[in-house]
Amino acid sequence: MSTTSRSHRSAPGPLVLDTRSISRTPGAMSPIQRVAVAPSTIGVEMIAIPEGAELDLDLMLTFVDEGVLVTGSVSGQAKIECARCLGEFHAEVAVDLTEMYALENRASAEGAEQDEVRLLDGDLLDLEPALIDAFGLEFPLSPTCTDYGHAECINADTPRPDGVSGETEGRIDPRWAGLAEKFGTTGTDEGRA
Template sequence: MAVNRHQATHLDASAPLVLDTREVGRRPGTMRTVSRSVGAPSRTGLDLIAVLEGGELELDLRMESVVEGVLVSGTVTAEASGECSRCLEPLHQSVQVHLTELYAYPNSATVKTTEEDEVRRVQDDLIDLTEAVTEAIALELPLQPLCSEECAGLCAECGVRLAIAAPGHGHETIDPRWAALSAKFDGPSTENSTEDGALTSIEEK
């Protein structure tokens, strides 16, 4: 069983976010920069906004050999697409994440003293950045993306996007019963004088 499980997790050296650590070697202190553009292996992000599958991920990283493994640090930049959480218009925004991830060697003390899911690992001299990049992008993207901070959203009555609605867009929603009632009053001026009279009579007492 254990053997099968190990085989199932073999990394694909040609996968977009898999790096070959043999490029940097195992002498602590050596390092190598990785600057390349790859396609996102799958849709990466949140429900309302994400880097689409195949979307360009620009890697500007360095792999550094350390005693315990390979330290990967640097940035990943991409373009995310989604929709405004207020007005539902499509939007695009660039997203940049900073990574600092240790991938431990299989025979390192780090691996021997930690649970399998506690530390990322070098497997067959390869490291897979997919999980680290996916988590970092999801954390960086807004839960409630906006086309602009001032987005007025949609009219609650008719759903029109307020940014393209006529100025002062609104709906007269007078209940017919209130309309009938207000027709019984002569007008605001008469009403005011009645109130004044009432106030005066209270003060006189």
């Protein structure tokens, strides 16, 4: 987890929250329920929430002695490329957040680098780095269609994971079709003498 240092913003982004609505009494809470736009892509090449996509924020900001605790969930539509069939589709993804943002001149702020605590920027907190970390840990490295509710791969020409396509004898896996065209064969040379 990375820390966020104080960097006075001229125009807060869509994932920057103003904490002035919370009374500075320990235990004071303020709910945040709104839709925000992702200011940048959140994720990796094969699975990511694209820049400009809507994110549903359902959060609670709680003032504590050392700063502001953010808890709740964030969800949105991710663009996914299946690692098996290379088909693209969209699916709803969500993460639960529990993030501490330290106030300046407090013990937790002084040890922020070692404790991996984020810092408030005056009265503002930036959720974007926390969401990048949270979704990065949640997303699989090699997503597949079946990971996201499909019974099988959306590209019907891709063989099943066990390597048996079953329906048609001699059908070539589309991932290897270029080699078959180049060498002019659809079978194997096994068993030939």
